[in-house]
Amino acid sequence: MALFESISEADLERIIPLSTIETQHYCEQKAQFERAETPDEESLPERLIRAQEQHNELVETTGTTSGEYTLADAWDDIQSEDxxxxxxxxxxxxxxxxxxxxxxxxxxxxxxxxxLTLVRGVTKGRYLEELFPNEQFLLWCHGNLLDRIGFDVSGLSIRYLKYSQSKFNAVEVSRAQLLLAGEDGDDVAIKLNEKSPIHPNIRQHPLAYERDTERGKQLRAYAAFWRDGGKPSGANHWKQCVSCRFNTECDLALAQGEVRR
Incomplete structure (x- = not known):
């Protein structure tokens, strides 16, 4: 709380969202483009805007939270109750x-x-079934952030819920189902039928948080890159470049068939 209260406009250049760290995990050049971008309806592709709207609808709670509910209120609740x-x-x-x-x-x-639960919509069915290295690193970073802040993370489980944006309208999925998945511990099982506690088009990827020295070094190196203004590296495989929305303006983009050594 003290850190949040001390942040001013002068600190904006020092702020790194973990989403930036995730992108940096496979392409520092793309992470630089994203960090410099001011997202709006003109700069983002329509599919990303639609996906963001669907995602927000999907995770929105059924109840309303008072606008007066502050960070201090949240901290009081954490200290006093579940x-x-x-x-x-x-x-x-x-x-x-x-x-x-x-x-x-x-x-x-x-x-x-x-x-701890993250939710992500994906555009290809095969992305539902697999956790990619950047996604695994993102999950670990969130757990590590809690660890670094000083929380007892000995009982922390982490879950990634993925839903398909092309196979169904996310807004139609019961919010209660997703809230149950986010709050009901690790006993929620995937059953591919309509009576499942999780929608059949949502895949669950649970992990247990563990301290990892190598990942910790990597995280510090990523943060130091932004502090020191290092020269960015590009993606290692051309398939990561061909689908990137910054492809045409990137001097590190790989052509089809190329692999960075």
Whole structure:
């Protein structure tokens, strides 16, 4: 809380969202483009705007939260009772940069984080079934952020829920089903039928958070890149470039069939 209260406009250049770290995991050049971009309806492709709208509808709670509910109120609830938060802001200063994370759901029991959930829509069916290295790193970074802040993460489980944006309208999925998936621990099982507690087009990828020295070094190196203004590297495989919306303006983009050594 003290860190959030101390952040001013002068600190904006020091802020690194974990989404930027995830992109940096496979292409620093793209991460630079994204960080310099001011997203709006003109700069983002229509499919990304639609996906963002669907995602927000999907995770929106059925109840309403008072506009007066502050970060201090959330902290009081964490200390005094079991609480599940939607998009809680987390921050920690690392190598003079401020890491910012906002998981989709975060559940606290007895003041300890026990369930962290991210939700992502994907455009290809095969993306539902697999966790890619950048996604695994993003999940770990959120757990590590809680760890660095000082929470007891010994009982923390992490879940990635993926839904297909092309096979069904996310807005039609019961919000209660997704909230159950985010709050009901690791006993929620995938059953591919309409009576499942999770919609059949949502895939669940659970992980247990563990301290990882190598990933910790990697995270510090990524943060130091932004602090020191290093020269960016590009993606290692041409398939990552061909679908990138910055392809035409990128001097590191790979042509079809190319692999970066």
């Amino acid at each position: 609480v599940s938060l939607l998009y809680p802001p987390l921050a920690h200063e690392l190598v003079n940069m401020i890491l910012i994370g906002r998981p989709t759901f975060l559940r606290f029991v007895d003041g300890r984080p026990v369930q």
